[in-house]
Amino acid sequence: MTAAETAFLADIRQYAEKLFVVVNKIDLLEGREREEVLAYVSGVMRQHTGATNLKLFPVSCRHGLKAKLAGDSDGYADSGLGPLEDTLAEYLSSEKSEALLVAVLNKALRLTGQRPELQEIEKQLTTLRDLISRHRASETMWREVVAAEPPAPAPKEVSVREVAVPSENTELLKALATRSCPVCDHLTKAAFTFFAQWQYDLSTNEQVQRAFAEELGFCPLHTWRLADLSSTQGLSLGLPKLLERLAADFASFATSSQEPPDSLAPLRKGAGLCRVCGLLQEAEREYAARVAAYLADSAGQEAYAASQGMCLRHLDLLLAAAPNAEVRRFLLAEAARHFDRWAEDMQSFAIKRDALRKGLLNPDEEEAHLLALTHLAGNRILCLPRAGDELQL
Structure with a gap:
């Protein structure tokens, strides 16, 4: 044989x-x-x-x-x-x-002899996949934050005053030590905290799923932020009610005796209009008001002068919330000083690189382009639109 x-x-x-x-x-x-x-x-x-x-x-x-x-x-x-x-x-x-x-x-x-062991292995693998997915999403998000925030410089002669700062202002003093925009940093942390809880609630709580469907979900930007921090299993549990609601609306339009709509605007959650947009808009107004109040005295202005200032969006909010014209002049003068310094550092960087004098570059010159971009456009992972804004692709 x-x-x-x-x-x-x-x-x-x-x-x-x-x-x-x-x-x-x-x-x-x-x-x-x-x-x-x-x-x-x-x-x-x-x-x-x-x-x-x-x-x-x-x-x-x-x-x-x-x-x-x-x-x-x-x-x-x-x-x-x-x-x-x-x-x-x-x-x-x-x-x-x-x-x-x-x-x-x-x-x-x-099969019975093998099944319990296989089921346990499969269960552990599913749990591990979800943990890895969430960890990767969190890691990606915070890497982007870190990339936009070079190491903070030592505050300029504020260590003595820091002892005397009232406790309610200590947090603001620390926040101003960032190389990024302090308001952007605050909103980034607030958004991460919200999404970390929401993705869990959306996958486990039917009431949250119904509310999400009733609100027509999030705007495009925050829908993708939610996806970044959710597992495939979590999305598969949390999104069906929203999809079913949209399917029912489409079917109603298609079968109605009235003229069908020529726009889906009522069913689209526009930029700046979703739950997360509202939460962050409220948080940025509140935080900008706190910073503006902090700048009413010389201690707050000295701490701000040692910082990198605000991005243009939040400088705008800060000017609107400033207690008086003197504070507004101070903010504009600091913005002029910062932007002029970054322009000079970037030009110096380019000249030294062209002249093969890379070894003479200082940290401010190497990071000037990041500082300039961050303060021109804000934190790149935040990109918070205002109500009524539309992204033009």
């Missing part, structure tokens, strides 16, 4: 309790040779299948066909096909169902 044949026997033995082995062309052998061949086949079959109830049928299909055509029942029986046919008929009529049930039971027992 070939290796493929023996492998086949080993495979089928897992699923069959009873084997019928047919040895054809037995008419070509005589007496002792026939017995030797049958003994060999029987031994090989038992060796490779481990079968104890093996049935061996020596037949001559040539003689059997002749006898069948001639109507010779004795000759048909002598060919070996008669006994084989009778045995198979009995098996199919009385033993087949039992053998099938035994095979199914054996397979079930094998």
Whole structure:
């Protein structure tokens, strides 16, 4: 027997309790040779299948066909096909169902023995995938924050005054030490805190899912921020009610007797209009007002002068919230000083690189382009639109 044949026997033995082995062309052998061949086949079959109830049928299909055509029942029986046919008929009529049930039971027992372990492994893998997905999303988000925030410089001669700053202003003094915009930093942390809780609530709380659908979700920017911090499983649990609500609205428009709408504006959550936009707009107004109040005295202005100032968006809010014209002049003068310094540092960086004097670059020159971009456009992962703004693609 070939290796493929023996492998086949080993495979089928897992699923069959009873084997019928047919040895054809037995008419070509005589007496002792026939017995030797049958003994060999029987031994090989038992060796490779481990079968104890093996049935061996020596037949001559040539003689059997002749006898069948001639109507010779004795000759048909002598060919070996008669006994084989009778045995198979009995098996199919009385033993087949039992053998099938035994095979199914054996397979079930094998799977049962493996299933608890496989289920536990699959459960652990699913949990691990969710944790990895959330970790990667968080890591990506905070890498972007760090990339936009070079290491903060030492505050300029404010360490003595810091001791005397009232406790409610200590947080603002620390916030002004950032290389980025303090208001952008505050909003970035607020957004991350919101999304970290919301993605969990959306995947587990049906009331939150209904509210999300009723509000038509988030604006495009914050929809993708939610996706960044959610697992695939969480999104698959949290979004269907919103999709079902939209599907129902579309179906209603399509079947209504009235003229169908030519715009989906009522169903689209525009930039600046979603729950997260509202939360961040309120947070930035409140925080800008706190900073403006802090700048009303000389201690606050000195701390601000040692900082990198605000981005243009939040400088605008700060000017609107400033308590008087003197504070507004101070803010504009500081902005002029900062932007002029960054322009000078960037030009110096370019000149030194062109002149192969890279070793003479200082940290301010190396980071000037990041500082300029951050204060021109704000934190790049925040990109908070105002109500009514539309992104032009």
